[in-house]
Amino acid sequence: MGAPHGRKPVPVSSQVIERLKNISSGTLTTQLFKHGLKQCFLVGLKPLNPNCAKFAGEAYTMRFIPTREDIDTYATLTPFSNPDNLQWDAVDQIGPGQVLVIDSRNDTRAASAGNMLLTHMMIKGVAGVVTDGSLRDGQEISRMAIPAYAREVTASTRLSYHHAADLQVPISCAEVAVYPGDIIVGDGDGITVIPRHLAAQLADDGEKQDAFEAYLAMRMAAGEKLYGLYPPNDQTRADYQAWIKQGSDPARAVDIRAEKISG
Incomplete structure (x- = not known):
């Protein structure tokens, strides 16, 4: 787990995470400000389904870099684990109660994920999906029982502009640092990132x-x-x-x- 500055990961109970789920983003950001954290809110991200927007869970991170045509081809989408398609590994490995947080470099031209991957994660009990880019299949996701936050909806496939380069590393999402294991809270107004040592x-x-x-x-x-x-x-x-x-x-x-x- 990518705790910052070599800090040992602090255990956070499911009870604490459930309590954070019921605290408003305005209150969370005020409390974080008291601890010297000026900006832990992911500005501009909105839930695709406003009726399913409230959640909290531990961050599972994925980092995108720009695509390259000789690597990111349609053939990358194979029915088995592929080092050039870490996105599928992320969706396969993420566990119940975790939140997939995607660094899409604020690039909305191609989707960070779509209906099929979100359905798989929803059935697994994943707490939510957050990207500073776009999602595809917006109509379907807007009716799904999994919180999903993004800047935009687009039909363009991820392979057009994004290459999944890293999993479970520190990332930037909406220009906010997110470390694996941070507590991610959504309340309908947006997403707040809480360093896990401050969660309780x-x-x-x-x-x-x-x-x-x-x-x-x-x-x-x-x-x-x-x-x-x-x-x-x-x-x-x-x-x-x-x-x-x-x-x-x-x-x-x-x-x-x-x-x-x-x-």
């Missing part, structure tokens, strides 16, 4: 932030003034603690806010 801390702090901000949003929706409420001052924080001690459920704040906004 972000699960704890992120849940607290989401609960507190639901309370703040509830009060904001009631028409309160901005300053002192957001960002919260000491009095607002004290009010929140008193609200919790009264037995109020932070989840109820989300419902109340939704009721006020919808009228």
